[in-house]
Amino acid sequence: MSAFIIPVFILFIFVYGLFKGVNTYQSFVKGAKAALKLTFDILPFIATILIAIHLFAASGLLDALAWLTRPVFDLLGIPHELTPFIILKPFSGSGSIALFEQIVAEHGPDSYITRVASVIAGSSETVFYISAIYFSKTKIRNLSYAIPVALFCVFLAAVLGALVVRLLM
């Protein structure tokens, strides 16, 4: 049933556009162009952050950090396979998407672990990354309580995600 949601949503946008006399072909191409420019702009960030993260993982430091925090995750009911992903998520959206793809490939696209990872990925953003770029055009460097609140909410998303997916599956 829920598999129909996205196709119906897309159909609605197209039909509404046609109804309003929009040249859907031209509009779509315009959006696609912006998408390509966006991808081009974020590619250096993706590559740079991935290098740092791959080095961090290859050096064994990520595993060490995951091992250190594992009791906390077990206690909260979060599958420990997701520890590196959850630790990485606040730093890098693209890096955590890469890890997410690894999780999907390893555990299967319909598994519990993949679904918890999907919920975490979908319900939290890259706190440190956006803290850097959101304020990039201003002189504001003091974000007050913004980052602690954001990190708390992001971590809560992981705890709730593990719980809600278990209840729904």
Place this chain on the structure above:
Amino acid sequence: MSILFAIMVVASLVMMIITNPGGVLSTSLGAAASGVQLAITLAAIYIFWMGIIQIATDSGLIDALARFMRPVIRWLFGKQTDEVNGLLATNISANMIGAGNAATPAAIEAIEKMSTPEQKKATTPMIMLFVLSATSMQILPTTIIGILEKHGAENAAFVILPTLIVSTVTTLLGVFIVKWMGRKRRVKPNVQAQPVESPEQPEEEGGV
């Protein structure tokens, strides 16, 4: 992010020079290559979704959404200029359909428009926008569903409901914490001493 990047790279290099010096270059170049590959995957996802969003923009659907959201924006951010309101609506709606990267430019501009050139400290509406983006209230986690489908998921849409539940809870919590902190700031006596600007304007210094 800059400090963290430096710490991660230096610590990893020190560690790898001890344990596996031969792996440094191959790991780095492999990571860069997977970055390029990932960008191609993302380009495919963005081309499709941003094409759809453009149709929704040109048909006035996004504007309608912004009008529909006006009371919410007013409640969250207080009184802002029309221009800022439009940017906030764009940001929130783009985040809602999972196009976080499309939402980012609007947020950068909104924060710029909300600040004064010499301002050093974030105000409550800016923190609200930041926390809202961080908890990303999503109706459609499009990127994630795209990846799941690429890997042959039988029921990728399963994740929509739990994502919606979780992001609703964390977003509401984030909003209430920011509102509560904002009010605490507001009742501080030294702020009320100068009634000039909006009460959200924080005092210039004073620890924590």
